[in-house]
Amino acid sequence: MELFADIIVDISCKKLDQTFQYRIPETLKSSLEPGNVVEIPFGRGNRMTKGYVLRITDYPSCPLEKMKWIEAVATDFAGTDSKLTALALWMRDYYGCTAVQALRTVLPFRQKAAVKEKRTVTLQVSHQEAQQKLELFRHKHQAARARLLEALLEDPMLPYEVVTGSLKITPSVLRALEQQKLISCEHEQVYRRPELLQNLGTSAQDRVILNYEQQEIVDAIESEWEEKEIASYLIHGVTGSGKTAVYMELIARTVARGKQAILLIPEISLTYQNVLRFYHRFGDRISVLHSRLSQAERYDQFERARQGDIDVMIGPRSALFTPFQKLGMIIVDEEHETSYKSEQVPRYHARETARKRAVLEGAKLVLGSATPSLEAYYEAQMGESRLFTLKERAAGGMLPEVITADMREELKAGNRSVFSRILTEKIGERLKRGEQVMLFLNRRGYAGFVSCRSCGHVMKCPHCDVSLSLHQGRRLVCHYCGYEEPAVGKCPTCGSPFIGGFKVGTQQVVELVQQVFPNARILRMDADTTKGKDGHAELLRAFAQRDADILVGTQMIVKGHDFPLVTLVGILAADLSLNMSDYEAAERTFQLLTQAAGRAGRGKMPGEVVIQTYEPEHYAVACAAAQDYDSFYEQEMRYRQLAGYPPLGDMMTIHCASEQEQQLGLAVTYLAKFVRQLVGRRGVTVIGPADETVSKVNDVYRKAMYLKHADFKVLTSVKNIVEQYVEMNEGFKDISVQFERR
Numbered sequence: 001m002e003l004f005a006d007i008i009v010d011i012s013c014k015k016l017d018q019t020f021q022y023r024i025p026e027t028l029k030s031s032l033e034p035g036n037v038v039e040i041p042f043g044r045g046n047r048m049t050k051g052y053v054l055r056i057t058d059y060p061s062c063p064l065e066k067m068k069w070i071e072a073v074a075t076d077f078a079g080t081d082s083k084l085t086a087l088a089l090w091m092r093d094y095y096g097c098t099a100v101q102a103l104r105t106v107l108p109f110r111q112k113a114a115v116k117e118k119r120t121v122t123l124q125v126s127h128q129e130a131q132q133k134l135e136l137f138r139h140k141h142q143a144a145r146a147r148l149l150e151a152l153l154e155d156p157m158l159p160y161e162v163v164t165g166s167l168k169i170t171p172s173v174l175r176a177l178e179q180q181k182l183i184s185c186e187h188e189q190v191y192r193r194p195e196l197l198q199n200l201g202t203s204a205q206d207r208v209i210l211n212y213e214q215q216e217i218v219d220a221i222e223s224e225w226e227e228k229e230i231a232s233y234l235i236h237g238v239t240g241s242g243k244t245a246v247y248m249e250l251i252a253r254t255v256a257r258g259k260q261a262i263l264l265i266p267e268i269s270l271t272y273q274n275v276l277r278f279y280h281r282f283g284d285r286i287s288v289l290h291s292r293l294s295q296a297e298r299y300d301q302f303e304r305a306r307q308g309d310i311d312v313m314i315g316p317r318s319a320l321f322t323p324f325q326k327l328g329m330i331i332v333d334e335e336h337e338t339s340y341k342s343e344q345v346p347r348y349h350a351r352e353t354a355r356k357r358a359v360l361e362g363a364k365l366v367l368g369s370a371t372p373s374l375e376a377y378y379e380a381q382m383g384e385s386r387l388f389t390l391k392e393r394a395a396g397g398m399l400p401e402v403i404t405a406d407m408r409e410e411l412k413a414g415n416r417s418v419f420s421r422i423l424t425e426k427i428g429e430r431l432k433r434g435e436q437v438m439l440f441l442n443r444r445g446y447a448g449f450v451s452c453r454s455c456g457h458v459m460k461c462p463h464c465d466v467s468l469s470l471h472q473g474r475r476l477v478c479h480y481c482g483y484e485e486p487a488v489g490k491c492p493t494c495g496s497p498f499i500g501g502f503k504v505g506t507q508q509v510v511e512l513v514q515q516v517f518p519n520a521r522i523l524r525m526d527a528d529t530t531k532g533k534d535g536h537a538e539l540l541r542a543f544a545q546r547d548a549d550i551l552v553g554t555q556m557i558v559k560g561h562d563f564p565l566v567t568l569v570g571i572l573a574a575d576l577s578l579n580m581s582d583y584e585a586a587e588r589t590f591q592l593l594t595q596a597a598g599r600a601g602r603g604k605m606p607g608e609v610v611i612q613t614y615e616p617e618h619y620a621v622a623c624a625a626a627q628d629y630d631s632f633y634e635q636e637m638r639y640r641q642l643a644g645y646p647p648l649g650d651m652m653t654i655h656c657a658s659e660q661e662q663q664l665g666l667a668v669t670y671l672a673k674f675v676r677q678l679v680g681r682r683g684v685t686v687i688g689p690a691d692e693t694v695s696k697v698n699d700v701y702r703k704a705m706y707l708k709h710a711d712f713k714v715l716t717s718v719k720n721i722v723e724q725y726v727e728m729n730e731g732f733k734d735i736s737v738q739f740e741r742r
């Protein structure tokens with residue numbers, strides 16, 4: 001039986017998901033697989049081109065005599081590219097996007113920006129022979145040729161720019177001399193180096209002696225290296241416990257085995273200082289990706305990896321696709337960070353995708369966090385990965401002491417300020433002692449939930465256990481199910497009139513602190529003050545140099561530098577994020593509070609943390625205050641279990657968007673009806689449709705539906721049918737429909 005391959009040729013066109021069918025020669029029949037990169041004749045001139053095999057079938061889509069043959073499996077870097085293509089195909093199936101969208105994410109292609117090249121012209125014959133030729137050229141009055149030879153006799157290797165520039169030699173003369181084998185023109189690609197890595201002086205090796213706990217992790221992974229081809233690990237280490245030192249040692253051992261390593265870190269911790277630590281250990285063998293690199297610079301870094309020019313790639317989620325030839329390890333630092341989830345199609349999660357790549361490559365996967373995601377911790381509990389714990393701060397120093405301030409009590413005592421009495425008192429103490437303070441304003445989930453300042457009551461949806469959002473026209477709306485009710489004037493629980501949205505920004509916090517402490521020097525850090533290219537780093541540097549006493553900021557200040565003089569961290573409105581209309585609200589809150597608290601007392605002096613809250617009894621707040629991850633995990637898992645949320649159940653979101661509001665409304669109503677009928681007997685819970693949290697962006701209206709089931713495979717099968725429904729249905733012509741896991 002003859003077999004055929006559906007092949008994608010050009011991934012440079014975003015919209016086109018066009019495949020071409022090719023015949024598979026007998027010799028490749030048994031070995032060819034989807035994901036393979038092949039050489040194929042393409043176009044009228046039958047130019048040899050690379051193609052990606054998507055599917056193998058036994059039915060031809062056109063007459064055989066018209067169909068071309070696959071020439072061969074591509075050999076240069078084909079192993080790497082085939083694995084990356086296979087990864088892309090997995091992403092297509094898992095996250096629901098087109099093959100082209102996935103391939104473009106995984107295999108960045110060369111954009112028009114020319115590759116920077118260093119070109120040289122070198123003399124290829126002996127001095128004596130060149131002299132003879134020079135005489136000949138002079139004799140024949142071939143001035144240009146003579147001029148070039150004269151110059152090359154002085155310096156046998158000249159930059160191309162000099163030859164064509166000041167020597168005024170034309171390309172045709174060069175070609176003629178090249179044909180006579182007198183000279184050769186060589187091209188050498190010069191890869192751009194990312195800015196972070198330029199002008200890094202070399203200094204003493206930044207090498208610590210691992211402590212007992214750290215060494216145990218390295219030894220354990222080392223001992224399993226050969227016996228387990230695929231292995232994954234989770235390092236749960238408190239802030240400052242020396243996870244980075246462990247990563248470095250693991251990377252060094254990977255490189256010593258002739259393999260390469262990828263270290264993913266959130267963009268925000270991609271600071272000069274952090275990169276410097278790796279540079280001192282691995283020198284030129286590392287490269288960095290970050291958001292300020294141009295397309296061409298990114299491409300160059302990937303090319304360096306492909307050519308074996310580097311061993312270690314550090315960067316945010318896109319660094320995961322570095323085309324190393326022998327990938328030995330992927331490390332995901334701060335694996336709980338939300339920035340690992342792509343907001344663009346394909347909406348992949350770097351942690352999940354890293355796991356898949358590790359499996360495809362036979363590489364080790366190491367996850368690290370002070371506050372592991374429930375998914376990662378659950379996997380460890382289920383024995384799918386091995387858990388290590390680092391309980392102590394590596395450089396000595398104690399974990400900070402945490403005080404909870406109940407803001408309901410403050411109001412009762414007549415304090416209507418944003419600051420509790422204890423926080424005000426402690427700020428005053430620090431200013432007197434010349435120590436530094438960080439004030440962290442939790443603004444996640446700021447989207448207008450309504451709460452009572454007397455009793456902490458939050459207006460919630462009666463159907464969904466998420467908070468209602470305040471919309472224009474004083475309506476309270478549920479973003480999960482669309483439930484609506486009018487806004488209230490007094491608290492339904494205690495009758496207090498102090499009920500409303502929480503509206504304080506960092507600017508106001510700064511003003512309020514200044515009123516109480518007129519002499520304090522205050523810096524503010526949020527999206528507004530860090531717009532410039534290095535705004536973020538500059539502010540942190542200024543604070544580190546003690547240009548200010550108090551740093552006020554949003555979640556941005558939770559990450560990054562160590563400030564040894566910070567002995568007090570104040571967390572304002574700790575529970576704001578508890579009321580996000582999202583099932584992960586408690587997890588996000590716990591992570592934010594724990595990480596923010598971890599900023600205090602990083603130096604020799606002990607630190608204190610004040611958590612201001614309206615819900616001190618909520619387990620996310622209480623466990624963060626007690627710095628008790630295990631107890632948080634246990635309680636949160638109970639909630640997830642009851643509600644059927646990940647990681648215990650699976651969830652899929654169907655995002656629908658359109659500029660036509662009415663059409664969108666109609667289409668999602670039909671879609672919901674169709675889906676409900678479809679899943680009727682499969683035990684899938686359907687929630688929605690409802691407006692998305694942000695219901696309109698750039699005049700595009702957005703609605704969503706959520707499907708829940710214990711088994712993601714069931715949701716995937718639903719997705720495939722829904723996709724067909726959408727494709728065939730005229731009503732969806734102007735509506736974009738996307739699927740997202742979770």
Ligand code: ADP
Nearest residue numbers: 208209210211239240241242243244245394395
């Ligand atoms: P994490 O990544 O867990 O937050 P780091 O690796 O950044 O922790 O380490 C925190 C601090 O402890 C750093 O200043 C680091 O140099 C120091 N440190 C790490 N390991 C050791 C060690 N074994 N001995 C002494 N200091 C260490």
Ligand code: ZN
Nearest residue numbers: 452455491494
């Ligand atoms: Zn109340």
Ligand code: ZN
Nearest residue numbers: 461464478481
């Ligand atoms: Zn609801």
